[in-house]
Amino acid sequence: MSGIPATRYGERLAAARGEAAAAGLDALLIGVGADLRYLTGYEAMPLERLTMLLVPAADAAPLTLIAPRLEAAPARLYAAAASGAVEVVTWEETDDPMRLVATRLGDALGRDAADLRAVAVNDTLRASFVLGLQRVLPGAAFVLASSVLRRLRMTKDADEVSLLRAAATRRTGWSSRSRPGRSSGGPRRTSRARSATGCSRRVTSTRSSGSSPRGQTARRPITTPASGSSAPASRSSSTSVARWAATARTSRARSG
Secondary structure, rough: OOOHHHHHHHHHHHHHHHHHHHOOOOOEEOOOOHHHHHHHHOOOOOOOOOOOOOOEEOOOOOOEEEEHHHHHHHHHHHHHHOOOOOOOEEOOOOOOOOHHHHHHHHHHOOOHHHOEEEEEEEOOOOHHHHHHHHHHOOOOOEEEEEHHHHHHHHOOOHHHHHHHHHHHHHHHHHHOOOOOOOOOOOOOOEEEEEOOOOOEEEEEEEEEOOOOOOEEEEEOOOOOOOOEOOOOOOOHHHHHHHHHHHHHHHHHHOOO
């Protein structure tokens, strides 16, 4: 997240670890999305290959970011990894990334991964990843990480407040210069007009300053050559149409 000091991510990770421990969780497992950006600054691509941050709840347990080998370089550039707060561990195409998650968690917590009792995953984690984690962590209950991270993310620090204000200022400036839905020729107006025969017609025009109206279109009533009578508006009922047709035929017969 641009504008956030690198040290702030270490503070966020420590706070998230404390919240996880207070909630009785063994670890937070955070995949690609807003929570990963918040905790590490890493804007990972939403790929079918697993990228996951492991936050064990135990004090001083190492923090690990699991990433595909092809994504290792960009992962190491972001704040939390560049500052040394998080270790980036990669996996190859032939590896089982879920098994790597279990192994790293077990090593960090000092016990077998099958003995873990509760973990939290980010709310937007892909279902296939959740199923894979359940396979390698068979004894763990799974909950949503928002239950732990919500309070942390709702509390904005001074840098976040500054960024939000800057974004609001840019948005306000843009809105004052651009009005969506209006063309360069001015707003389109639609009005109802009534013809001499009593049939309504719709007139649509575009205002153009300093010149006569352009683009005017009108739906005029239908006039029969013989009688000069006008057809009813297009919205008239079928009964009115039938009556008009009978009247027109009678008029033509008399004129003949």
